[in-house]
Amino acid sequence: MIKVNLLSPEKKDIAKGIEAPSIIEKQRESQVHVGSAIAAAVITVGVIGFMYFSQSYRLDSSTRFLAERKARKTELDNVLKTLEHLEKAKKELDRKVKVIGDLKARQKQTVFMMDELSRVLPDWVWLTRLNFSGGVLNITGRARTNHLIANFIDNLQSTNHFFKIRLNSTQRSRASGIEVFNFSINCRYRKQSDKKAV
DSSP, rough: OOOOOOSSSHHHHHHHHHHOHHHHHHHHHHHHHHHHHHHHHHHHHHHHHHHHHHHHHHHHHHHHHHHHHHHHHHHHHHHHHHHHHHHHHHHHHHHHHHHHHHHHHHHHHHHHHHHHHHOOTTTTTTEEEEEEOOOOOOOOEEEEEEHHHHHHHHHHHSSSEEEEEEEEEEEEEETTTEEEEEEEEEEEOOOGTTTOOO
């Protein structure tokens, strides 16, 4: 036999003595669940938004920092290039100052050497060429006689500034109808301050 319950479930529960939840309460429960879901979604979106803006700020800050560092590096590279240029210029100036100092020292030495040569040069002896390089003096000249050339060599030795004197050549010739002797002498020269050196 088939039994059909024609009473609604609420009525059935009432009939059994149990209160059935009303439709309003069920709507409230569903609204609470929807509200919680919306609140959770809002909080999640808020957290994600905060994290996004926080990371975006950090990224912008890092990008600015990197750009500043790159600009600073470029400035420092330019400063380094300038320093290298100044170092090269300083080395070049130091080299020029040294050359000038050497030239001044040689100039004094040359002046003193020429003074000594003029003192020991006998009459009727003429110097036609002097070449001083590396402490060696090459002298070429003319004299009226070989005896005057020998006197010139003796005078050079007496100064103690000229040493290792060697007569390379002597040759008789005529100049303007006068008989002369062309000669070539090599010797070493020491500065006044080096008198004791050999």
